Amino acid sequence: QTAATARDARTSVMEFRPALVVLDVGLPDEDGFAFVQRLVADGLKVPVIFLTARDATEDKVRGLTVGGDDYVTKPFSIEELVARIRVVLRRHQPAAAEETRRLVLSDLELDEDTHEVVRAGQAVELTRTEFRLLRYLLMNAGRVLSRAQILDHVWDYDFGGDASVLETYISYLRRKIDWADPPLVHTVRGVGYVLRVPRSA
Template identity: 50%
Template sequence: MSKESILVIEDEEKIARLLELELEYEGYKVTKAMDGIKGLEEYRSSKWDLILLDVMLPGLSGIEILRRIRMSDSHTPILLLTAKDSVEDKVSGLDLGANDYITKPFQIEELLARVRAALRHKAVEQKKETDWLALADLKLNEKTHEVIRGEDDIELTPREFDLLAYLLKNKLQVLNRDQILEAVWGYDFFGDTNVVDVYIRYLRKKIDTLENEPLIHTIRGVGYVLKVTK
């Protein structure tokens, strides 16, 4: 079983060392960074299961690091280490996407409990995400039969749903009509392959509306592909 990796960005040596020892004792893999610039470099150099981030750092503040991380990464849990009276930092951090904050001085048992809670929440969210097939702002959930484009819920017939699910499972691949017919309608379908074109047209009316970027593309003489072109 692989260890969960934690990045500790903390400039106080004693606190950083305490965190390293306690977290490693709990079975986590720990990397330390002692200033903001080094911390951001470490973050970009690898994938992390969780980040413990001090707010007051030399080089680059914890709030600025949080802001930069959240520009492209909304998934990695980030727990802020804040001073006792820094209400503004706590509010700013939570507004920028921090998952939680821990006030210094802290009890190590509380910190470890917060770390476990954040990692559990991440695992639950990741499990939820695996139920969805997605491309750009289009999402389909095979368990709940939900289809969402942007902020809009889309109602599909069972056959339209199966067709879109097949396209999403094979996104970026050009699929010919026979492949689609066999996968969606089955081996024993004796109708014309034109039924594929008809249902693609139905899907386009619901998925690729005027205000949305087209995702279903025709490859002349071959078939169809689901992809982003811009």
């Protein structure tokens, strides 16, 4: 199913409930970022891959922040696009039944089933990508993770080595969970990041 405008795309999403949407940012009647924001606001949950010539880091970050699952820049190969589609679809497959899991570090708690995060008794609102990033850090609490490891596990690919996207999301996490003491997100210069309670805490 194809659509040439944001209006037609929205109608198609509502009517056909597709497994995935491949979206150009430069729609003739609406910015693609705004289109996805409206889908999310209206509760229309559908995986989205942005496909665009806009390759600036701020555009990539914005696309992922508003609710995109991947961001592919032109030129691209069909093989690469198909591979990324498969990754996103696999990520959104219903998980097999498993026991409720809660990840805890100090006064930080993450519930994998409800997608709720609490720090020092206060609920923390995270985007889907921020949640995946925090979950991966919590699963490896105390272990220093390289930028490449985090990009591979959270985004399933390395953004072509564009580590600034990761740094931006680490900054988002720090603002949202490190308002309380002790700070938990730490940079290991020249290596990567680690989630841990400071030894002096």
